[in-house]
Amino acid sequence: MSGSTITPWVVGNWKMNPMQSDSQQLIQSLKQYLQAGPIDVAQCRIAVAPTAIALLSVQQQLQDAAVEVLTVAQDLSRxxxxxxxxxxxxxxxxxxxxIHYVLIGHSERRELFGDDVSQITAKVTHALNAGLQIIYCVGESLEQREQGLAEQVVLQQICDLSSVVKAEQWQNIKIAYExxxxxxxxxxxxxxxxxxxxxxxxxxxxxxxGYGQDIAILYGGSVKADNAEALAACPDINGALVGGASLQAESFYKIAQAFAQTKH
Structure with missing residues (x-):
């Protein structure tokens, strides 16, 4: 059974990029693409996750976009x-x-900054209690995959949520597999x-x-305009968490367009 009735999400994770002037130009270019070729929110939801210092300016700049583009925090305090x-x-x-959306558990937070299970579940708890929507990131290393542990690692990361997420709160979570x-x-x-x-x-x-069938599961990991359509064609891939390609308005727009057109 696939999640094919789920509205796809395409989220640009800018990470520690770009400089302020480039950020403004990136948003302006994205708005121009969306003005010329609007993507219906019923076909694909679009969001960007800028640096913390740029969250409010990007949010303000997006207010007059032809299509609603949501603003996502890359992390939050435990x-x-x-x-x-x-x-x-x-x-x-x-x-x-x-700011109603937040990434939690990205591998760079886990690997580089020491976010362990207790810290991640604290962040999840606080985000849900505050009424935020979470994009929860999971994924295995190359070593874990080569050892045949990929599924075990990823499913454990999913299970880590179950100790802190209340039954009705699952509808406020999306998963990003990277x-x-x-x-x-x-x-x-x-x-x-x-x-x-x-x-x-x-x-x-x-x-x-009980919400398991309706939770969007996004794919991340070198998603580009030229592989987005093939990924979008997969029944259980409900969108993309886009890294480097989200720093170019054209490629990010084309990825969103691919999911909007392929899923509907």
């Missing part, structure tokens, strides 16, 4: 509310600034491999929640 926590941005501060070995390397899991993992994730979600 501490809730407000207080003496230098350098942190909490779920409540994001919500107060009308094989770590394909992020920024130019390597992409074949559509067949990606679909096989997405199918396993779908089955796992259905065991955890």
């Amino acid at each position: 501490v809730a509310g407000t207080g003496a926590y230098t350098g942190e941005v909490s779920a409540e501060l994001l919500k107060d600034s009308a 094989p770590i070995w394909a992020i920024g390397t130019g390597k992409t899991a074949s559509p067949e491999d990606a679909q096989a993992m997405h199918e396993k994730i779908r089955a796992g979600l259905k065991q955890l929640t």
Whole structure:
């Protein structure tokens, strides 16, 4: 059973890019593409995740776009509310600034910055309690895949959620599967491999929640305009979390267009 009735999501993760002037030009160019060829929100939801320092300016610049483009935070604090926590941005501060979506558990946070299960589940808890929508990232390393552990690792990351997500909160979660070995390397899991993992994730979600059939599962890892259509054709791939290609308006637009056209 596929998730083919799910509206796809295409989310651009800008990571620690770009400079302010380039950010403004990128958004302006994206708006021009969407003005010339609007993508119906019923066919594909589009979102961008800029750096924390650019969240509000990007959100403001997108307000007059021909198509709604959502703004997503790349991360949030494991501490809730407000207080003496230098350098942190909490779920409540994001919500107060009308930022309603957040990435949690990206492999770069896990691998480079030490986000462990306890930190990630704290972030999930605070985000959900504040009413945010989560794009929760999962994925295996090349070593784990070569050892035959890919499914076990990914499904465990999904199961990590079950201890903190309340039954009704699952509808506020999307999953992004990103094989770590394909992020920024130019390597992409074949559509067949990606679909096989997405199918396993779908089955796992259905065991955890009654919303399992309706949760969007995005693919990430060197998604480009020239492979987006093949990925979009897979029944359990409900969108893309796009890295480098989201820093070019044309390629990002074409990826969204591919999912909008292929899924409908």
